[in-house]
Amino acid sequence: MAYQNAQLDEEKVFKDPVHSYVHVRDQVIWDLIGTREFQRLRRIKQLGTTFITFHGAEHSRFNHSLGVYEIIRRILENFTDRLQWNSEQRLLCLTAALLHDLGHGPYSHCFEKVFDLDHENFTKQIILGDTEVNQILTKVNPDFPKKVAEVINKTYHDKLIVSLISSQIDADRMDYLQRDAYYTGVSYGHFDMARILRVMRPLDDKIVIKSSGMHAVEDYIMSRYQMYWQVYFHPVSRSAEVLLSKILQRVKELHNDTYQFQKEPTHFYSFFTGEIKLEDYIKLDETIMMYYFQTWVDEKDSILSDLCYRFVNRKLFKYTNFHIKESMGDLFQLKQLFKQVGINPDYYLEVDSSSDLPYDFYRPGEEEERLPIYLQMENGELKELSEASEIVESISGKRRTDHKLYYPADRIKKLPDSQEKQQIKALLGMK
Numbered sequence: 001m002a003y004q005n006a007q008l009d010e011e012k013v014f015k016d017p018v019h020s021y022v023h024v025r026d027q028v029i030w031d032l033i034g035t036r037e038f039q040r041l042r043r044i045k046q047l048g049t050t051f052i053t054f055h056g057a058e059h060s061r062f063n064h065s066l067g068v069y070e071i072i073r074r075i076l077e078n079f080t081d082r083l084q085w086n087s088e089q090r091l092l093c094l095t096a097a098l099l100h101d102l103g104h105g106p107y108s109h110c111f112e113k114v115f116d117l118d119h120e121n122f123t124k125q126i127i128l129g130d131t132e133v134n135q136i137l138t139k140v141n142p143d144f145p146k147k148v149a150e151v152i153n154k155t156y157h158d159k160l161i162v163s164l165i166s167s168q169i170d171a172d173r174m175d176y177l178q179r180d181a182y183y184t185g186v187s188y189g190h191f192d193m194a195r196i197l198r199v200m201r202p203l204d205d206k207i208v209i210k211s212s213g214m215h216a217v218e219d220y221i222m223s224r225y226q227m228y229w230q231v232y233f234h235p236v237s238r239s240a241e242v243l244l245s246k247i248l249q250r251v252k253e254l255h256n257d258t259y260q261f262q263k264e265p266t267h268f269y270s271f272f273t274g275e276i277k278l279e280d281y282i283k284l285d286e287t288i289m290m291y292y293f294q295t296w297v298d299e300k301d302s303i304l305s306d307l308c309y310r311f312v313n314r315k316l317f318k319y320t321n322f323h324i325k326e327s328m329g330d331l332f333q334l335k336q337l338f339k340q341v342g343i344n345p346d347y348y349l350e351v352d353s354s355s356d357l358p359y360d361f362y363r364p365g366e367e368e369e370r371l372p373i374y375l376q377m378e379n380g381e382l383k384e385l386s387e388a389s390e391i392v393e394s395i396s397g398k399r400r401t402d403h404k405l406y407y408p409a410d411r412i413k414k415l416p417d418s419q420e421k422q423q424i425k426a427l428l429g430m431k
Contacts, residue, residue, distance in 0.1 A: 004028060004091055004140040014066055018179050022070040028140055029069070029094055035132035036282075037102060041065060043285035047180060048107045049240035050231065052314055054184035061101050067175035072097040072164060074197055075171065084202045089161055091140070096151035097165055099133065100172060102126050106286040110241045114248040115271045124149045125278050159205040167207070167371050168359060169196070169220065177223055180231060188226035191219040201376060208376045211388070217373060218391045225358040225395060233354035235404050239316040242350045242406045247293065247307045250347060254301060263295040303347050318409035320429050321402075322351055330427050331405070337424050341415055348408050355401040359385070359392055 006027035014022040024030050032038055041062035050057040072093050079085040103122030105111045112119060126133055127149045137145040150156040154166055165171055174193055181189025199213030209217055231237075251265055255272050265272075267288055270280045296308040310316065322331075335345040343349075360372070373385040386396040407428060415421045424430075 004144075016063070016067065016070070018067055018175070018182055019070050022066045023073065026091065026094065028091060028136065029098060031136045032095065032098055032133060033066075035136065037126050037131050037133045038062070038065070038099070040282060040285060041101065041104070043287050044104050044106055044108070045286060046176070047184075047232075048110060048237075049244060050180075050184065050234070050237045052240040052316070053234050053236040054186075054231065056183045056185050057180070059179060059183045061104050064176055064179055065098055065101050067179055068100060068165070068171045069094060069098040071171035071174055071193070071197070075164065075200060078197060078200065079202055082202055084204065089158065092144075092147055092151060093161055093164055095137070095144075096148050096161070097171055099123070099127060099148060100152050100165055102133065103281075105281065106284060106289050107241075107244055110244050111248070114245050114252070115276075116274070117276075120153060122278070122281055123152055126282070127152075129278050131278075131282075160202055160207065163205075163207050163371060167373075169207070169209070169217065169373050173224065174220070177220075177227055180227060181223075184231050186227075186231060188230050189223050191223045192216045193220075196220060203374075203376070203382075206371065206374065208374045208382060209385075211375045211377045211383070214375055214385070214389060217375075217385065218389050221359050221385075221392055221395075225356075228356045228358070229400070229402075233356070233402065235319050236316065238352050238354065238404065239319060239406055240311065240314075242317060242352055243307055243311045246347045246350070247296075247304065247311060250301070250304045250307060251296075254304065259301065261296075262299055263292065265292060267292070303344060307347065315410070317348075317350075317406040319352075319404040319406045322405035324351075324353075324403055327405075334407075334424065334427050337420050337427075340420050341418070341424070343408070343411060348411070350406045351403060352406060353401060353403045355399060357397070357399045358395050360397045 007025050008027055008030055012024040012030060016022050024033070039062070042060050044061045045051065045057070046059050046061050046064045047057045076090055076093060080087065101123070103119040103124070103126055105117065105119060105122070108119060111117065127137065127145050128134060134145050137148060147156065151161055151165065154162050156162050163170065174196070177189040177191070178193065181187065195213055195216040196209070199210040199216070201208050201210060251268065252272055254261070255265065255268070267280070267284050270276045293308045293312050296304050297312060299305045331351065334349060338345040338349055374382045375385060375388050377383055386393040405428070409430060412421065412424055412430065
């Protein structure tokens with residue numbers, strides 16, 4: 001039997017708290033799970049710094065990736081024998097689902113921002129480069145790694161396959177909403193996924209939803225909206241992320257200034273230069289970063305030491321609402337006052353912004369084209385979701401943005417009494 005069609009002698013299952021079980025019968029999928037690059041995802045948290053706010057949020061990219069694979073597996077089971085589904089694309093869909101987050105780095109989005117990286121680029125490098133993952137994909141077909149990378153990169157010619165993994169109602173979102181809700185302990189992310197999977201249909205170059213499933217989709221859209229504002233954008237988690245970015249910023253600056261570290265950041269050298277070798281990227285995970293943070297608590301540089309102490313021991317910055325248009329003058333004044341009292345504003349004063357667009361219909365020419373969700377009516381006609389649902393129409397195209405100003409309240413309180421201290425407290429609304 002050809003490798004791409006090879007089946008395990010006995011089905012393997014992973015016990016999963018969200019989907020009950022993750023089922024694996026394909027030899028290719030089983031072999032990919034066992035690679036060092038995929039096993040590395042056990043050491044990358046799905047929600048970055050969110051565990052500092054919701055202590056249960058310790059789950060990894062590994063179990064999320066298995067979850068996305070399992071959802072796709074169930075969708076394709078429902079697609080069996082449907083006229084507009086090409087069953088020869090099954091393994092490609094399963095593989096892309098499993099590997100879609102392969103290139104995420106430690107504390108993903110914060111890490112990417114400081115070092116100007118793109119995890120999707122590293123996902124592509126791992127799939128196409130000299131890796132265990134690439135060796136397995138190439139055994140399927142020499143062209144197969146390229147196809148998998150294109151599906152994940154949203155450039156594959158068959159947009160139906162792309163939409164299963166990346167759209168406004170895809171397997172990726174359906175897994176992370178439920179999984180993140182489960183591990184954070186909140187109720188917002190729950191929706192009737194079984195119902196949605198039953199009413200999904202392949203049609204031409206997209207997935208459509210039978211109109212009878214509209215209410216389940218409404219629930220899904222609102223779950224996503226609530227999860228973003230109650231969990232993903234939680235200001236305490238964002239405070240930890242601000243600290244993390246400041247640590248990495250400080251380390252990079254000290255390295256460029258030829259500072260003599262007591263514990264040299266050897267794992268970060270290629271990141272400082274921007275000439276990152278794939279092997280260096282794969283070797284850096286969150287356990288290693290936390291080791292450095294704990295070690296740098298004892299560094300002679302007072303800023304790096306303090307920031308690391310804060311992150312390791314959850315001594316976070318406080319925050320206040322910040323109005324960009326109205327408060328820029330106050331921010332400039334605060335920076336000057338911070339300097340006057342001996343607090344470096346580059347590391348202890350930060351505006352952080354959160355923004356989300358919960359659902360949108362197709363708007364030609366926009367940088368980020370959002371494929372709308374289509375309902376298939378009883379007469380076969382397609383209707384864009386917000387045209388049929390008043391609930392979705394009410395939030396469609398409406399971007400919500402929030403700005404917070406983060407600062408070290410404990411350090412400000414310890415300052416000796418002075419006019420500058422009183423001005424700082426007044427500008428920040430501190431009591």
